[in-house]
Amino acid sequence: QKEVEQDPGPLSVPEGAIVSLNCTYSNSAFQYFMWYRQYSRKGPELLMYTYSSGNKEDGRFTAQVDKSSKYISLFIRDSQPSDSATYLCAMSDGDMRFGAGTRLTVKP
């Protein structure tokens, strides 16, 4: 079993939809939780960063961390075609581990 599990998708939604992405993990020592966005042929870029449990909102993006369930989520409201990318969850206890990434397509 991998330390970080992420459904690879692909996920296809119409423009304006609410998107829900999530990851589960097994290492209870993880304290930092991140979401990275990766466009085709580009490196990942940091989207959201959360320390420990709770919610964090930034514009159309909301990150949630539930440490008791070892479950993190990223919600995208009013999704746009420009949100089409692969979304990688990542978590760290000093050593960072990435999920496999979920490929998202937002159709106009």
Next chain:
Amino acid sequence: GAGVSQSPRYKVAKRGQDVALRCDPISGHVSLFWYQQALGQGPEFLTYFQNEAQLDKSGLPSDRFFAERPEGSVSTLKIQRTQQEDSAVYLCASSPQSPNEKLFFGSGTQLSVL
């Protein structure tokens, strides 16, 4: 430059060749990481530098892989006697000293070993 720069963007090597991949981190960033990303997978950690010191090389898959950062800025990842299973995208990331979790990635070098 404003971001992490990697070169070359693409590299095709014949099996058995040596390759060298270069990373120019963001100016002033102390920490530098190398990751390997296979198709359809997330990045896998290879090695980590703080300034010129290589503090963690536990992710290097074999002794054919070697990384250096002699002056604490530019880094080179060298792969000797390349094998087909080395084909992947090699990503470099840099970070301000703390926290290391906020990584800034380059666009990567796509290595194809034939």
